[in-house]
Amino acid sequence: MTTDFPSLSSDPIAAVHRAHRASVDMAITKGALRSQAVQAMAQALKHHQDEILDANTLDLEASREMAVPDLILEWLKLTPERIQAAVQILQRLSELPDPIGRVMNATYQIDHCQTYSQLMPLGVIVLIYEAFPELAAIAAGLCIKTGNSLILKGGSEASNSNQVIAKTLYGALERLGLPDGCFQSLPSDQGASVRDLIVQDQYINLIIPYGRPSLVQQIVRQSTAPVLKSAMGNCYLYWSPSGSLDAVRWMIFDSHQSEPDPVNAIEKVLIHRNQNPSSLNVLWNSLREKGFEVRGDAELVAEFPDVQLVEEAEWRQAYLAKIVAFKVVDSLDAAISWINLYSSGHADCLVTESYQESRQFALGVNSASTYINASPRFSRNPKRGDSIFLGMSNQKGHRRGLISLETLTTVKHIVQGTGQF
Numbered sequence: 001m002t003t004d005f006p007s008l009s010s011d012p013i014a015a016v017h018r019a020h021r022a023s024v025d026m027a028i029t030k031g032a033l034r035s036q037a038v039q040a041m042a043q044a045l046k047h048h049q050d051e052i053l054d055a056n057t058l059d060l061e062a063s064r065e066m067a068v069p070d071l072i073l074e075w076l077k078l079t080p081e082r083i084q085a086a087v088q089i090l091q092r093l094s095e096l097p098d099p100i101g102r103v104m105n106a107t108y109q110i111d112h113c114q115t116y117s118q119l120m121p122l123g124v125i126v127l128i129y130e131a132f133p134e135l136a137a138i139a140a141g142l143c144i145k146t147g148n149s150l151i152l153k154g155g156s157e158a159s160n161s162n163q164v165i166a167k168t169l170y171g172a173l174e175r176l177g178l179p180d181g182c183f184q185s186l187p188s189d190q191g192a193s194v195r196d197l198i199v200q201d202q203y204i205n206l207i208i209p210y211g212r213p214s215l216v217q218q219i220v221r222q223s224t225a226p227v228l229k230s231a232m233g234n235c236y237l238y239w240s241p242s243g244s245l246d247a248v249r250w251m252i253f254d255s256h257q258s259e260p261d262p263v264n265a266i267e268k269v270l271i272h273r274n275q276n277p278s279s280l281n282v283l284w285n286s287l288r289e290k291g292f293e294v295r296g297d298a299e300l301v302a303e304f305p306d307v308q309l310v311e312e313a314e315w316r317q318a319y320l321a322k323i324v325a326f327k328v329v330d331s332l333d334a335a336i337s338w339i340n341l342y343s344s345g346h347a348d349c350l351v352t353e354s355y356q357e358s359r360q361f362a363l364g365v366n367s368a369s370t371y372i373n374a375s376p377r378f379s380r381n382p383k384r385g386d387s388i389f390l391g392m393s394n395q396k397g398h399r400r401g402l403i404s405l406e407t408l409t410t411v412k413h414i415v416q417g418t419g420q421f
Contacts, residue, residue: 010187012151012197016124018181019149020203023123025179026147031098037176038141042090044172045137045165049083052168055160056133063157071320075131075211075260076158082260086134089381093141093388099405100147106413112420119409121147123205126197128153128219130211132261133161135390138380139208140169140183142390146408148205152185153197155211159188198223206398206408210391213318213344228403231346231368231394232263233318235376238270238335238361243351245279247373249286251349252324254375263378263392264347267319269326270335277303280326287324295325315342332357336364343367346394346401347376368394368401 045052056078063073099119106115125148127139136152143150154162166185173183186193198207201224208228209219220227235255239248248269255266271280284294284307295314296307310325315338319325329335339348349371350361358372369376369392380389390403399407 010193012186012193013200015151015181015184015186016197016200016203019124019151019184022179022181023121023149023205026149026182027100027121027123029147029178031100033176033178034100034144034147035094035098037144037173037178038090039094040172040176041137041140041144041169042087042094044168045083045090046087048164048168049080052083052133052161052164053078053080055164056158058160059133059158066157068157071212072131072157076133076161077260078133078161082134085381086137089138089388090141092381093145093405096145096386096388096405099145099409104411110415112418114416114418115413116416117411117413119406120412122408122410124149124151124203125408126151126153126204126207126225128194128198128207128209128215130155130215131158132210133158133165135210136162136165136185137169138388139390142388142405142408144173144178144182146405148408149179149182150184151197151204153194154185154188156188162188194219195222198225201225208390208403212320226398228393228398228407229395230391230403231344232261232391233265233267233320234316234342234344235264235266235347235349236268236270236339236343237266237349237351238329238332238339239272239275240332240350240352240354240357241272241274242353242357243373244353245283247351249283251351251371251375252287253290254377255349256322258378261378262320264376265320266349266376267324268315268342269324270329270338271326272335273328273330280304290322292322292324295323297325297327299328300326318344332360333364336361340364340366344394346392347371347378349374349376368392 059076102119104117106117109115125143129135140150170183204225206228207223207225209216210230216229252266255264256262287294294307295310297310301307301309346368348365348367351373352358362370387404393400393403
C-alpha cells in the first residue's frame with residue numbers, strides 16, 4: 001500500500017469542495033455499484049487486518065505514554081474481533097436493499113398529477129470522532145451505501161490507525177471507479193482544521209460528532225452546518241414498586257455490555273420511596289461484585305453510610321464508566337419529571353408490572369426511545385431486522401434516535417403532470 005493517497009487532505013476547504021463535487025455524481029450512481037463498493041471495503045479491511053493492528057499498537061503505546069484516560073484507551077483498542085465485527089457490518093450493508101430512490105406515497109395530491117416522494121442522498125457528510133478507529137469503516141459503508149460523500153476527522157490518539165484504515169478503504173473505492181473525492185480523511189494532528197471544516201455550511205449537509213459529550217457540545221456550539229448530535233451514557237431507569245429486582249439487575253448489567261462503547265448504559269436509577277431496603281442491598285451487592293461503584297443521593301447516604309454521595313452536577317453527566325447512582329423519588333410522575341430534566345434524552349427505562357405505568361412512562365418521557373422491562377443495550381449490527389446503526393441521536397432536529405441508513409437521506413417531493421391544463 002502506498003504511503004500517500006489523494007484522499008488524505010491537509011486542506012479542509014479543498015476537501016469540502018472535492019466532496020461537494022463528488023456528491024453530485026454519487027447521487028446518480030447505481031445502487032449495485034454502491035453495494036459492490038461496500039463489499040470491496042469489507043474485503044480490503046479483512047485483507048489488511050494485520051497492518052491495521054500494527055498501526056493500532058503504535059497508537060496505544062503513544063497514548064499510554066501521554067497518559068490518555070483509560071476510557072479513550074478502551075475505545076482506541078482494536079482487536080481481530082473488533083475488526084471482524086466491522087467487516088461483518090460492511091458485508092451486511094452491501095446486501096441490504098438500496099434505500100436511495102425508494103418511493104413513498106405523498107401526503108397530498110394535485111389535480112391531474114401524480115404526486116409522490118422518494119429518498120435521496122443528503123450530499124456531504126462529515127464524521128468528527130475520537131478514538132474508535134473502526135467507526136471510519138462503518139461510517140464509510142453507511143455513506144457510500146446511501147450515495148453520500150464522506151469526510152473523516154479522527155482524533156490524534158488514533159492517527160496511525162485512522163490513516164491505515166482510510167488508505168485501505170480508499171484503495172477499495174478507487175479500484176471501482178467511484179467519484180473522486182467521495183471519501184476523504186483529514187489529518188488527525190491538525191486541530192485548526194476542525195474549526196475551518198464545520199463552518200462550511202454552503203457545502204456540508206450534515207456533521208456527526210461522535211465521542212464524549214464535551215466533543216459533541218463543542219461541535220454543536222461552533223458549527224454553522226447542520227449537526228446530528230450523538231449521545232452516549234447518562235441513561236435513567238425508574239424502578240417501580242411493582243418491578244422485579246431480577247429485571248432491574250439484568251437490565252443494568254446488560255446495558256453496559258455494548259462493546260466497545262456503552263451507548264445506552266444505565267448510569268442512574270430512580271427508586272420509589274416504598275422500595276424494599278433489602279432489595280436495594282441485594283442489588284448493590286450484585287453491582288459491587290461485578291466491579292461497579294454505587295452512589296446515592298443524600299437520603300440514601302443517610303440511611304446507607306457505605307454509599308458515596310452524588311454531587312448535584314452528576315445527575316446531568318455521563319459517567320461512561322461502571323458507576324451507577326441512585327435517587328429516591330415519590331412517584332412515577334416525579335420520576336418522569338426528573339428524567340426529562342436530567343437525562344441525556346436518548347434511551348431511558350422502566351421496570352414495572354403495571355400496564356398503566358408503562359403507557360404513562362412511554363408517553364411522558366421526552367427521550368428518543370424508551371425501554372419497558374427490556375434492556376436498552378445498543379448494537380450496531382442487530383441480529384434481527386434490516387438495519388445497521390452508527391449510534392444514537394438525542395436531538396429533535398434532522399433525525400432522532402438510532403442513526404441508520406435512512407438517517408443519512410432526505411426526501412424529495414415529485415409532482416408528475418399529465419399535460420392537462
